[in-house]
Amino acid sequence: MGKSEQVSSGPGNSEPGRSEPVKRYPFRKYCEVLDRLEQTRGTKAKQTLFVELLRDIQxxxxxxxGVLACRFVSEGAFDPTSGLTGRLGARSQxxxxxxxxxxxYDKVFKPCRTATGSGSETIELLLTNMPHSGSKQAQPDTRTPWTLHNMDTSFGLMAQAKKSExxxxxxxxxxxxxTPLEIKMALRMLGGGSLRIGFEAxxxxxxxxxxxxxxxxxIRYAHMVLGSVSETARIVFEDRLDEASFSxxxxxxxMLASPVESLEALPWAxxxxxxxxxGIRCQVHASVDRVELYSRDLNPLTQTFPDVVVEMKRAQSSLGGSFxxxxxxxxxxxxxxRILPFLDLQKRLGVKKPSSTLMNDVPVIFVAYDLLVLDEKEAFSQSLEQRRSQLTSVCEKANLPYSRQFEVATLQQCQRAFEQALNHGNEGLMIKQVDSHYAFGQRSHHWQKLKEPEGALDTIIMYAHAGSGKRGGTYSDFTLG
DNA sequence: GGCTCTATGGTCAAATAGAC
DNA sequence: GTCTATTTGACCATAGAGCC
Structure with missing residues (x-):
């Protein structure tokens, strides 16, 4: 794959000021492969198709x-580390x-969306089948082809556009x-969610x-430390995989937990x-001159919880190093x-600059339960037991709250601990294997969660949404009464 | 200031594909 | 054939931004 080059924005494939047009990959050809990926059954067959696409791009x-092809299919229009979002909702579209x-809109578009279960799919069908749209659109052979690069630029402009016009x-x-297919894919990419083609990160x-x-x-390690699929793809293409390291x-x-399947089968020892x-999951990075907080989706939480930042700065200065x-x-x-219910914490969620009144009304604390890095040395490959030992030492030295961990020897003891956890106002229990390393980005059976089962209600179905895709012909999201 | 739209935090369960 | 992990497609509550 050749060295990256910059071209002008908008459709077209030539660069001003250059005699030779820069060779950039067409967005339409890329979307056609995405469409084939959607039709293809089986992960391996899909992977083979994407290998062919990457070779064609090469x-x-x-x-x-190549980097854009990887980003668009797995992360959407924007690199997750960029902080950019499309800021164009389903209603406007x-x-x-x-x-x-x-x-x-109300009489035709909305019922169509309900029937297909997807806004982008509805738009594709409308543009393909409506006579009015066909007459406005440029004919396929006269359309100026968009490249992956043009689309990247256009996505950026959409993210920056403040005004609706x-x-x-x-x-x-x-x-x-x-084309209608390109529009469908572009809108799904802009949404930042899944492309729903069965081919994800x-x-x-x-x-x-x-x-x-x-x-x-x-490669998974590189993805973990870079936090971006497309940047992982870049160092793979540039043959610099060895350079990936934590920073x-x-x-x-x-690391995520799986629901506990069978308590009887657990090795209590x-x-x-x-x-x-x-509460909400949070990762704290603290060094001498900087503290940042990140959510489970790796988005910044630093501005939302300035009180936690203050506490972490204090802890960092008493420890000296980074963690x-x-x-x-x-x-x-x-x-x-006492820990307050999640409903109270919700008042703080999404508030970028909380007022002092709000911070006084709903004070928050950070309770640590794992240590991933200490003094820039990675701890995530160590066993839980080793990480726990370091965590305890760090938290006690810095006077930081950390979760209480305990052993049980029998199922009965576990059930008593579960009831006690519920009495404390907690959700249930986490059951963690002592010899497990930190399985980044995975729902692992090494961590299991035990929660209270939902209750049962006597109800009838009043409304339901029609399913789409592999759920076509079925109904979901029932309104019960 | 009120309304609308959008984004973000979280949740869940069924279907499917791959591994064993 | 069974088990397990992944994918998919929804939901709720709340806050912020933009518009009138």
Whole structure:
């Protein structure tokens, strides 16, 4: 794959000021492969298709095109570390495309979306089948082809557009010059969610391992420390995989717990229990001159919880070195020293600059339960027992709260501990294997969660949503009464 | 100031594919 | 054939931004 090159924004494939047009990969050709990926059954077959696509880009595009191909399919329009979002909701898309197709939004578009279960799919179908839209769109052979690079630029402009009219202008440009398939894929990418083609980050990392001949574990490690699939793809393409290493203030994908399947089968001698706290997951990075907090989705939480930042600065100055902690932010009443319900914490969520009144009304604390890095030395490959020992020492030295961990020998003791956890107002228990390393970005059976089962209600179905895709012909999201 | 739209934090369960 | 992990497609509550 060739060295990356910059080209101008908007459709087209030439660069001003250069005699030779820069070879960039067409967005339409890319979307056609995505469409084939959606139709293909089986992860391996999908991976083979994507390997072929990357090889085609290698011959007919640039290295940057390869990186964009990986980003668009797994992360959407924006690198998750960029902090950018599309800022174009489903309602605006539906309203504008309804105007464009000269149909009534409420009477036609909304029922269609309900029937297909997908806004982007509805838009694709409308643009393909409505006679009004067809007459406005440029004919396929006269459309100026968009490249992956042009789309990247256009996504950036959409993210930066403050005014609705600016967004509308970009959206109209797409409607007039992209094919219905390209528009569907572009809107799904802009949403930042899944493309719903059955090919996500995990499959892409496996494909990168295939295409480069590197070990999957090596690539997964790079993904963890870089926090971005596309940047992982870049160092794979540039043959710099060995350079991937942890650095402070690049959040690590969280280890997740699976629901406990069978309490009877648990090896009590090799597990430790913790009460499952009802807050939001948080990763703290602290060094001499900087503290940052990250959410489970690796988004910044630093501005939301300045009180936690102050506490972490104090802890860092008493320790001297740097650290990365995994834990939970909880609403906490200092007078009673009790954890407050999640409902209280919700008042703090999403508030970028909380007022002092709000911080006084809903004080929060960070309770640590794992140590990932200490003095820039990675601890996540060590066993839970080793990490726990370091965590205890760090928290006691810095006077930081940390979760209580305990052993049980029998199922009966575990059940008593579970009831006690519920009495404490907690969600249940976490059951962790002492010899497990920190399985970043995975829902692992090494951590299991035991929660209270839901109750049963006597109800009837009043409304239901029609399913789409593999759920076509079925109904979900029932309204009960 | 009120309204609308969007984003973000979290949740859940069923279907499917791959591993064993 | 069974087990397990992943994918998919929804939900709720709340806050912020933009518009009138």
């Amino acid at each position: 011959h007919h595009g640039t290295l940057e095109d 539906g309203m504008w495309v309804s105007e464009y197709c000269e149909i009534d 600016d967004k509308r202008a970009l959206f109209d440009q797409w409607l007039e010059t992209l 995990r499959s892409l990392l496996q494909t990168l391992a295939k295409v480069s001949g590197s070990s999957l574990e090596h 402070m203030f690049r959040p690590i994908a969280f 090799s597990v430790r229990l913790e009460e499952k706290l009802d 990365v902690l995994d834990g939970e932010v909880l609403a906490f009443d200092p007078s009673t020293k």
